[in-house]
Amino acid sequence: MLSEHLALHTDKYQINMIYAHWIHGSHNRKAVFEAYFRKLPFGNGYAVFAGLERIVHYIRNLRFTEKDLAYLAEQEENYKPEFLQLLRDFSFRGTLLSLKEGDLCFPNEPLIRVEGTIMETQLIETALLNFMNFQTLIATKASRIKRVAENDVLLEFGSRRAQEADAAVWGARAAYISGFDATSNLLAGETFGIPTKGTHAHSWVQIFDSEQEAFELYAKALPDYVSLLVDTFDTLESGVPHAIRTAKQLESEGKRLGSIRLDSGDLAYLSVQARKMLDEAGLPYVKIVASNDLDENTIFNLKAQGAKIDVWGVGTQLITAADQPALGGVYKLVERERNGVMEPTIKISGNPEKVTSPGKKDVLRIVSKESGKAIADYVCLPHEEQARSGGKLRLFDPVHPYLKKSVKDYEAVPMLEPIFVEGELVYDLPDLEEIRTYHQAQLNMFWPEYLRKLNPEIYRVNLSQEAWELKQKMIEERMSHLDE
Numbered sequence: 256m257l258s259e260h261l262a263l264h265t266d267k268y269q270i271n272m273i274y275a276h277w278i279h280g281s282h283n284r285k286a287v288f289e290a291y292f293r294k295l296p297f298g299n300g301y302a303v304f305a306g307l308e309r310i311v312h313y314i315r316n317l318r319f320t321e322k323d324l325a326y327l328a329e330q331e332e333n334y335k336p337e338f339l340q341l342l343r344d345f346s347f348r349g350t351l352l353s354l355k356e357g358d359l360c361f362p363n364e365p366l367i368r369v370e371g372t373i374m375e376t377q378l379i380e381t382a383l384l385n386f387m388n389f390q391t392l393i394a395t396k397a398s399r400i401k402r403v404a405e406n407d408v409l410l411e412f413g414s415r416r417a418q419e420a421d422a423a424v425w426g427a428r429a430a431y432i433s434g435f436d437a438t439s440n441l442l443a444g445e446t447f448g449i450p451t452k453g454t455h456a457h458s459w460v461q462i463f464d465s466e467q468e469a470f471e472l473y474a475k476a477l478p479d480y481v482s483l484l485v486d487t488f489d490t491l492e493s494g495v496p497h498a499i500r501t502a503k504q505l506e507s508e509g510k511r512l513g514s515i516r517l518d519s520g521d522l523a524y525l526s527v528q529a530r531k532m533l534d535e536a537g538l539p540y541v542k543i544v545a546s547n548d549l550d551e552n553t554i555f556n557l558k559a560q561g562a563k564i565d566v567w568g569v570g571t572q573l574i575t576a577a578d579q580p581a582l583g584g585v586y587k588l589v590e591r592e593r594n595g596v597m598e599p600t601i602k603i604s605g606n607p608e609k610v611t612s613p614g615k616k617d618v619l620r621i622v623s624k625e626s627g628k629a630i631a632d633y634v635c636l637p638h639e640e641q642a643r644s645g646g647k648l649r650l651f652d653p654v655h656p657y658l659k660k661s662v663k664d665y666e667a668v669p670m671l672e673p674i675f676v677e678g679e680l681v682y683d684l685p686d687l688e689e690i691r692t693y694h695q696a697q698l699n700m701f702w703p704e705y706l707r708k709l710n711p712e713i714y715r716v717n718l719s720q721e722a723w724e725l726k727q728k729m730i731e732e733r734m735s736h737l738d739e
């Protein structure tokens with residue numbers, strides 16, 4: 256899972272472009288790309304950055320095997336043997352800076368910046384976006400669910416509905432970063448050290464002649480905090496009474512029933528009734544798990560209805576990001592080498608939001624020294640010192656420049672961390688527990704207004720005056736070329 260061979264996990268046009276550059280002798284010219292998204296998913300106020308660990312493994316293992324090269328030769332007869340030799344000798348020698356997994360991130364700020372030859376920067380685009388977009392999307396969806404479930408336990412149950420195995424496993428990891436407590440997927444557990452949990456399926460009950468027998472046999476086999484699914488026939492008439500009898504039996508053996516699981520019907524009503532029945536039977540410690548196509552909206556509603564649910568099992572809606580199944584992250588060229596000198600470059604679009612911001616950029620998180628809370632993100636050119644030195648800063652929205660304010664007494668936290676420097680991995684990948692803790696600390700730096708599920712306040716991402724002026728100048732230059 257972590258050392259897969261993915262050199263051909265790229266779009267054919269990347270190799271074609273690299274080939275054409277090689278033919279014209281430009282493949283070793285320098286380039287800078289930035290990866291970012293333009294719109295937050297699910298109407299959320301922030302996204303949770305994830306995917307870096309897989310990107311690091313991908314880049315470290317990025318080599319073309321003889322089998323890959325033979326396949327490429329077969330696919331495109333124009334590829335000359337010398338070009339295939341170039342690929343044979345390839346390894347990533349570029350520089351990559353990135354947000355850290357668990358960081359909150361926002362539209363139109365670089366999440367990852369890649370500097371290197373045209374060949375290496377272009378080659379990694381597809382896989383990098385694939386990993387960043389999916390994992391950031393699922394971490395963000397999971398974060399919305401975590402916000403409404405608050406202190407309840409969240410179990411990730413999505414594997415059977417995920418878009419194949421990689422999505423199940425890396426999605427489980429993304430959910431864990433954002434505060435899920437466990438996954439049902441054992442491969443995710445083994446690979447990343449995520450706690451695993453499981454109850455049982457309806458088939459366990461159906462296979463026996465009676466529900467009571469099924470519960471007792473399951474409890475006998477797994478007597479420590481077992482969880483029983485109570486809705487196979489009739490939740491309140493049959494499932495809960497049978498679970499209570501099993502719990503009493505366990506008590507007589509000095510053991511305890513862990514929980515019951517509700518998986519259909521009106522989960523608010525059933526959980527309230529089941530809670531009452533369990534309490535009246537002297538089983539206040541038995542928890543109630545609910546599942547059945549849950550997401551942040553159903554959980555929010557169920558809680559508002561007074562549901563007595565302690566543990567939420569969430570599958571399909573989370574792992575497929577059902578209400579928005581893709582994050583539209585892009586990877587855009589911002590600088591190119593021309594006559595030995597790096598210069599900014601721009602992509603113009605009829606849609607103002609798609610015009611790129613030229614020049615290689617840093618992201619600074621402007622944090623109030625007084626409150627410790629984030630005020631805005633500031634995207635500036637690397638040589639700009641104003642914000643870094645803590646000087647009075649004028650913030651304005653690049654799309655709506657009239658939205659402006661001044662800040663002082665702040666700390667400017669650089670968000671892009673060097674990961675690879677000239678091909679060398681300089682970043683110690685944190686373990687998953689550290690990422691989860693770090694994510695929580697990051698969330699605490701934001702006022703609740705930005706974190707709420709519905710109609711959150713917009714957290715501003717501001718371009719520096721200089722970066723904004725560069726953009727305007729380049730737009731005008733381009734437009735005047737078109738007029739000529």
Ligand SMILES: Nc1ncnc2c1ncn2[C@@H]1O[C@H](COP(=O)(O)OP(=O)(O)OP(=O)(O)O)[C@@H](O)[C@H]1O
Nearest residue numbers: 518519520521522523524547548549553556557560
């Ligand atoms: N009290 C409630 N308020 C809002 N939504 C609820 C409530 N109880 C259950 N739900 C949700 O309503 C949906 C019910 O879906 P559906 O009607 O397909 O399930 P079901 O008939 O209860 O069970 P199944 O078809 O899985 O046997 C699920 O998404 C569930 O999470």
Ligand SMILES: O=P(O)(O)OC[C@H]1O[C@H](OP(=O)(O)OP(=O)(O)O)[C@H](O)[C@@H]1O
Nearest residue numbers: 412518546547548549568569570571572
């Ligand atoms: O609903 P999700 O959020 O995806 O959670 C996972 C679901 O998977 C199981 O159902 P199963 O595969 O047996 O199908 P079902 O929908 O008929 O219950 C389980 O009982 C949950 O209902």
Ligand SMILES: O=C(O)c1cccnc1
Nearest residue numbers: 412439452453454455568
């Ligand atoms: O353990 C469970 O209850 C479970 C696991 C996967 C999917 N649905 C339920």
